[in-house]
Amino acid sequence: MSHEPALSTGAIGVEAVSMTKRFGDFTALDEVTLNVRPGTFHALLGENGAGKSTLVKCIMGFYHATEGGLLVDGHEAFVRDPVDAQKLGLGMVYQHFTLVPALTGAENLLISRADAPGVINWRAENARLEAFLDKMPFRVPLDRPTSRLAAGEKQKLEILKQLYLGSRFLILDEPTSVLTPAEADEVLGHVRALCEAGEISVLMITHKFREVTQFADDVSVLRRGKLTGSGPVSDLSHDDMAQMMMGHQPERKEINRTQTKGDTVLSLRGARASDRSGLKSIDIEALDVAAGEILGIAGVSGNGQTELMEMLTGQRRLLGGEIRVKDQPYGASRAEATALKVRYLPEEPLQNACASRMSVAENLAFRLFDHGADGRPKLWKNTRQILDNAKARIAEFNVKTTSPHSPIAALSGGNVQRAVLARELTGDVDLLIVANPCFGLDFAAVAAIRGRILEARNKGVAVLLISEDLDEILELSDRIVVMSEGRIAFETAAATADTAEIGTYMAGHA
Amino acid sequence: MSDTTATQTPPMGALLARWLPRAEALLIPLAALLCGLAVFSLFLLTLGKSPIDFYALIYKAGFSTAFSWQNTLSRVAPLLFAGLCVALPARLGLVVIGGEGAIVLGGLAAAVLGLAVVGAPPVIGFVVMAAGAALMGGLWIGAVGWLRFKRGVNETIASLLMAYIAIALMNHLVEGLFRDPQSLNKPSTAPLPEALRVGDMPIGIDVHWGFAFGVLACVISWVLMDRTTIGFAARIAGDNVRAAQVQGLPVGKLIIGFTALGGACAGLAGFFEVSAIHGSANGSLISGYGYTGILVAFLARHNPLAIIPVATLLAGFEASSGLIQRRMDLPDATILVMEGIVFVVLLLSETLYGRLAIFNPTFWEKKA
Numbered sequence: 001m002s003h004e005p006a007l008s009t010g011a012i013g014v015e016a017v018s019m020t021k022r023f024g025d026f027t028a029l030d031e032v033t034l035n036v037r038p039g040t041f042h043a044l045l046g047e048n049g050a051g052k053s054t055l056v057k058c059i060m061g062f063y064h065a066t067e068g069g070l071l072v073d074g075h076e077a078f079v080r081d082p083v084d085a086q087k088l089g090l091g092m093v094y095q096h097f098t099l100v101p102a103l104t105g106a107e108n109l110l111i112s113r114a115d116a117p118g119v120i121n122w123r124a125e126n127a128r129l130e131a132f133l134d135k136m137p138f139r140v141p142l143d144r145p146t147s148r149l150a151a152g153e154k155q156k157l158e159i160l161k162q163l164y165l166g167s168r169f170l171i172l173d174e175p176t177s178v179l180t181p182a183e184a185d186e187v188l189g190h191v192r193a194l195c196e197a198g199e200i201s202v203l204m205i206t207h208k209f210r211e212v213t214q215f216a217d218d219v220s221v222l223r224r225g226k227l228t229g230s231g232p233v234s235d236l237s238h239d240d241m242a243q244m245m246m247g248h249q250p251e252r253k254e255i256n257r258t259q260t261k262g263d264t265v266l267s268l269r270g271a272r273a274s275d276r277s278g279l280k281s282i283d284i285e286a287l288d289v290a291a292g293e294i295l296g297i298a299g300v301s302g303n304g305q306t307e308l309m310e311m312l313t314g315q316r317r318l319l320g321g322e323i324r325v326k327d328q329p330y331g332a333s334r335a336e337a338t339a340l341k342v343r344y345l346p347e348e349p350l351q352n353a354c355a356s357r358m359s360v361a362e363n364l365a366f367r368l369f370d371h372g373a374d375g376r377p378k379l380w381k382n383t384r385q386i387l388d389n390a391k392a393r394i395a396e397f398n399v400k401t402t403s404p405h406s407p408i409a410a411l412s413g414g415n416v417q418r419a420v421l422a423r424e425l426t427g428d429v430d431l432l433i434v435a436n437p438c439f440g441l442d443f444a445a446v447a448a449i450r451g452r453i454l455e456a457r458n459k460g461v462a463v464l465l466i467s468e469d470l471d472e473i474l475e476l477s478d479r480i481v482v483m484s485e486g487r488i489a490f491e492t493a494a495a496t497a498d499t500a501e502i503g504t505y506m507a508g509h510a
Numbered sequence: 511m512s513d514t515t516a517t518q519t520p521p522m523g524a525l526l527a528r529w530l531p532r533a534e535a536l537l538i539p540l541a542a543l544l545c546g547l548a549v550f551s552l553f554l555l556t557l558g559k560s561p562i563d564f565y566a567l568i569y570k571a572g573f574s575t576a577f578s579w580q581n582t583l584s585r586v587a588p589l590l591f592a593g594l595c596v597a598l599p600a601r602l603g604l605v606v607i608g609g610e611g612a613i614v615l616g617g618l619a620a621a622v623l624g625l626a627v628v629g630a631p632p633v634i635g636f637v638v639m640a641a642g643a644a645l646m647g648g649l650w651i652g653a654v655g656w657l658r659f660k661r662g663v664n665e666t667i668a669s670l671l672m673a674y675i676a677i678a679l680m681n682h683l684v685e686g687l688f689r690d691p692q693s694l695n696k697p698s699t700a701p702l703p704e705a706l707r708v709g710d711m712p713i714g715i716d717v718h719w720g721f722a723f724g725v726l727a728c729v730i731s732w733v734l735m736d737r738t739t740i741g742f743a744a745r746i747a748g749d750n751v752r753a754a755q756v757q758g759l760p761v762g763k764l765i766i767g768f769t770a771l772g773g774a775c776a777g778l779a780g781f782f783e784v785s786a787i788h789g790s791a792n793g794s795l796i797s798g799y800g801y802t803g804i805l806v807a808f809l810a811r812h813n814p815l816a817i818i819p820v821a822t823l824l825a826g827f828e829a830s831s832g833l834i835q836r837r838m839d840l841p842d843a844t845i846l847v848m849e850g851i852v853f854v855v856l857l858l859s860e861t862l863y864g865r866l867a868i869f870n871p872t873f874w875e876k877k878a
Contacts, residue, residue: 313755314758315752315755315756333758333760334757334760335758336758337757337758338758351750353753353756355745355746355754358749359527362742362745366753366757367757369739369742369743370739370742377739379738379740380738381738381741403524403527403528404524405524405527406871407531
């Protein structure tokens with residue numbers, strides 16, 4: 001069987017014509033018309049829940065539009081399922097990676113083919129893959145398990161996979177949410193080049209205006225299922241786009257930073273641990289966070305931030321050095337965390353900070369169920385107290401849930417994060433350790449969560465913010481350090497921070 | 511999308527969110543049990559036997575008269591304890607299936623300790639025997655928890671393999687070191703004196719005290735799981751171990767503690783088997799209660815209170831085995847086939863949780 005890793009035979013245009021999708025009474029998509037011209041880069045903007053995902057899922061055949069149609073390459077097309085879409089040359093790169101981590105790049109590419117051979121002649125396949133890569137504007141190492149690739153490389157591999165499968169129209173779903181600005185620019189630059197070369201057309205879902213301006217030809221904006229604007233990017237300013245997205249100028253309330261910097265609360269000295277692969281080590285020579293300041297740790301995903309978080313939460317054993325909180329040795333046991341008032345907001349809260357089968361009320365009780373107000377351990381669970389606490393937190397932090405008894409997994413991402421924040425910020429807190437608090441949340445939730453973190457800082461809480469979103473670090477931090485290859489590579493005050501300089505250290509080039 | 515649903519929260523929402531999960535936990539296993547029995551009926555039909563006769567005989571032999579209840583209830587005790595040996599670790603997300611090993615070694619420990627304290631007041635004798643059996647079982651299954659926590663050894667496989675070791679160890683010891691020279695055909699430990707035999711409860715039918723203590727153990731386990739902060743912490747760790755670690759909860763202690771507690775229950779089952787039924791430790795201890803206990807715990811959704819009726823039902827099934835053998839000319843193992851089929855259907859039903867619309871609050875809210 002000779003599968004030619006077909007380099008796409010030219011970009012095709014896709015047009016959604018007056019597309020409507022209803023789920024029961026709910027109209028997720030309301031007569032949306034959107035035209036991606038062949039060989040262009042089209043950006044699709046909109047808040048979470050605006051209908052972007054529904055639209056692309058209708059194009060890809062995951063959903064069938066209730067009304068309206070689809071033109072592919074000028075012909076009316078009915079896409080029954082994603083397999084159909086692939087046959088038509090439509091491909092999609094998802095926000096989260098779909099590579100099999102244990103398999104190499106080459107294996108991932110091969111198994112993605114619908115006609116993957118039962119017995120693989122690796123010599124021949126490798127030669128073909130090599131020939132395919134030669135025609136590509138960028139390369140990715142194909143010989144190692146994809147789990148060892150950096151996020152940017154994985155995303156490039158996802159795009160290569162689509163080209164390898166012969167996609168001529170590519171949907172990118174927030175492709176840069178896991179990348180650094182530099183990686184994002186590189187990946188999107190390559191995509192842009194492929195568009196200009198007439199190989200593919202692209203529809204990219206994004207939240208970032210900067211990417212729209214820099215890379216897209218056209219932009220369409222959805223709001224609550226309706227198309228609120230569309231046109232060439234050159235005709236639209238960021239304010240115009242924001243207007244279309246939000247319906248009104250979003251309020252940008254600057255929370256006052258009160259100058260409350262106090263004593264050092266958290267300090268790491270020579271703290272060492274092995275990384276996840278066990279091959280490299282994490283080595284934090286010196287790191288201090290004082291009361292009333294937010295220390296932002298910037299860095300490309302996979303440079304030891306996850307491990308640092310695990311060291312701080314007691315999930316990763318220290319091989320040397322020490323962690324001190326308020327000048328006392330800290331091992332992250334429950335007693336220590338309670339006594340020293342340390343709270344955590346890990347990334348992906350549903351996976352790392354919640355018991356998904358337990359109720360909202362029970363999840364809100366994790367910090368208080370086992371000791372009384374006096375700090376003495378309790379044997380009997382107080383159901384009344386758990387429920388009262390839940391009602392108060394739900395109201396105070398505006399957590400949207402049907403009932404305190406609902407399983408926490410039934411909540412939307414923003415509300416899970418609000419619930420965890422409510423739990424961790426209630427009571428006396430002296431140290432808050434946060435990782436990627438706003439990943440995947442919509443505009444309103446992001447603003448609320450960041451507001452709470454700043455508020456805590458102003459109350460004198462020492463905040464350690466580990467984030468892969470540089471904008472978030474720049475917005476919230478008083479001081480910024482950059483983590484690269486398990487070490488602190490750079491430190492600067494946020495007020496005088498130079499983004500380019502931070503970027504070079506993040507990329508490990510300094 | 512989410513803001514629209516939240517603003518029109520119906521007043522029954524809270525009620526539904528609270529009760530639907532309980533209805534789900536009751537109705538799905540019940541339906542699985544009935545489906546399993548239906549499939550088993552087909553099996554009977556292929557043998558040319560009447561399912562109606564079969565179930566009528568189960569009722570007759572297990573639940574119809576005082577005598578049949580006596581037959582049933584005397585088999586409940588080991589199933590209650592064996593069920594707890596599965597249900598307690600299950601709270602931490604562990605599937606322990608080697609309760610049989612703890613029963614066997616618990617029984618042996620009780621028999622040997624009983625002989626060692628002959629002459630002491632019976633109260634002391636019983637306490638020593640029961641404590642020894644519980645300790646033995648606790649160490650045995652606790653070791654499974656320790657291996658799991660310290661070395662990441664799969665607890666299901668470890669507990670099963672350790673059950674084989676336990677059985678071999680018991681056989682070895684009753685045929686050697688602890689063998690009563692008088693026991694000729696069936697190697698056994700020396701018989702316990704009458705004073706150290708657990709007797710029947712004063713309720714008119716011959717059911718030994720193990721039943722009462724088994725029920726008590728279920729109630730205590732339920733209180734531990736549902737009413738104490740320890741049980742709450744265990745639920746967190748069982749649901750999401752990473753969240754438990756971030757909360758600083760002592761995950762290792764919980765895992766080892768709950769597995770040891772489960773093992774102690776199974777050890778007590780061995781104690782009651784030896785002291786109330788057999789009078790000595792021998793091969794009769796290997797009776798499969800540990801394995802039936804797995805089915806009990808799964809049917810009960812690992813809820814200790816639900817274990818009581820479920821264990822009674824299954825004890826009734828097992829009690830009817832003899833009558834079915836005589837009246838229907840079916841082999842002894844027929845009941846095991848039935849239990850096996852029910853178990854497979856039950857495991858299949860696990861995939862239904864969270865997928866049936868009628869257990870989803872929005873289904874009812876739309877109707878209202």
